[in-house]
Amino acid sequence: MIIDSHVHMFPDKIAKKTLDHLSQIAQSPYHTDGTAAGTVQTFDRWGIQAGIVMHIATKPSQQTTINNWAASLQKEYPGRLFCCGTIHPKAEDALEEIDRIRERGLHGIKLHPDYQDFMVDDPQMFPIYEKIADSGLPVVFHTGWDPLSPNCVHASAKGIKKVAKLFPTLKIVAAHMGGMRRYDESEEELAGIDTVWFDTAMSFLYCQPEQFLRLCRKHGADRILFGSDCPWSRSCDEKEYLLHSGLSDEELEKILWKNASELFSLSL
Numbered sequence: 690m691i692i693d694s695h696v697h698m699f700p701d702k703i704a705k706k707t708l709d710h711l712s713q714i715a716q717s718p719y720h721t722d723g724t725a726a727g728t729v730q731t732f733d734r735w736g737i738q739a740g741i742v743m744h745i746a747t748k749p750s751q752q753t754t755i756n757n758w759a760a761s762l763q764k765e766y767p768g769r770l771f772c773c774g775t776i777h778p779k780a781e782d783a784l785e786e787i788d789r790i791r792e793r794g795l796h797g798i799k800l801h802p803d804y805q806d807f808m809v810d811d812p813q814m815f816p817i818y819e820k821i822a823d824s825g826l827p828v829v830f831h832t833g834w835d836p837l838s839p840n841c842v843h844a845s846a847k848g849i850k851k852v853a854k855l856f857p858t859l860k861i862v863a864a865h866m867g868g869m870r871r872y873d874e875s876e877e878e879l880a881g882i883d884t885v886w887f888d889t890a891m892s893f894l895y896c897q898p899e900q901f902l903r904l905c906r907k908h909g910a911d912r913i914l915f916g917s918d919c920p921w922s923r924s925c926d927e928k929e930y931l932l933h934s935g936l937s938d939e940e941l942e943k944i945l946w947k948n949a950s951e952l953f954s955l956s957l
């Protein structure tokens with residue numbers, strides 16, 4: 690069983706346009722057609738059984754529409770696609786939307802500090818973190834470098850650490866091994882904190898194998914999730930990278946699906 694815990698897709702009508710737009714920002718190619726059907730087909734070729742889909746509202750007005758769509762995706766692809774919902778920190782009803790995300794049966798909440806324009810340790814975010822912690826849902830942050838704002842790291846390992854200390858019951862997923870392309874800082878600041886999970890997304894592209902193994906061992910295989918950031922990296926490449934990283938079979942099984950199944954409360 691392999692669960693890709695970091696996947697993106699878009700409604701059919703806007704998938705191509707959105708991928709072209711994001712691809713231009715990231716100066717990076719994409720590897721699916723961006724639709725749900727296309728991604729599931731591609732997963733079949735790549736040997737991926739299920740995906741956890743990350744949705745991001747880039748405007749306050751989008752959050753409810755996106756979460757409704759996320760809930761419909763889960764119904765359409767039972768056992769294949771599970772979704773994290775989205776809230777926009779500047780939406781007036783952001784706190785209420787957290788309740789609605791739970792009621793819709795979504796499995797977590799994704800926040801992207803770069804695309805949603807906030808610093809991860811900004812006190813204005815604290816009521817949101819408190820409410821998510823109370824909901825019991827995990828929160829997934831994009832962490833580290835991002836091509837949208839390459840000169841400003843909105844979620845540094847230090848910032849995430851501060852949030853983890855202030856909200857000890859908040860289950861935090863620090864995507865991209867705790868900081869994309871800023872793995873030294875992640876190793877120093879975040880590795881080993883037991884309310885933080887890492888996903889492995891983009892490690893194939895950016896993380897040196899020795900450092901990847903060191904980070905996994907220091908943080909602990911119990912709190913690492915296999916992820917790709919598909920369509921921006923191919924799940925099959927990220928999977929091969931992980932399989933050849935030097936981790937034991939027992940560690941790999943946790944990372945490939947067991948941890949995700951437990952953290953996101955999946956019924957597989």
Ligand SMILES: [Zn+2]
Nearest residue numbers: 695697743918
């Ligand atoms: Zn992503």
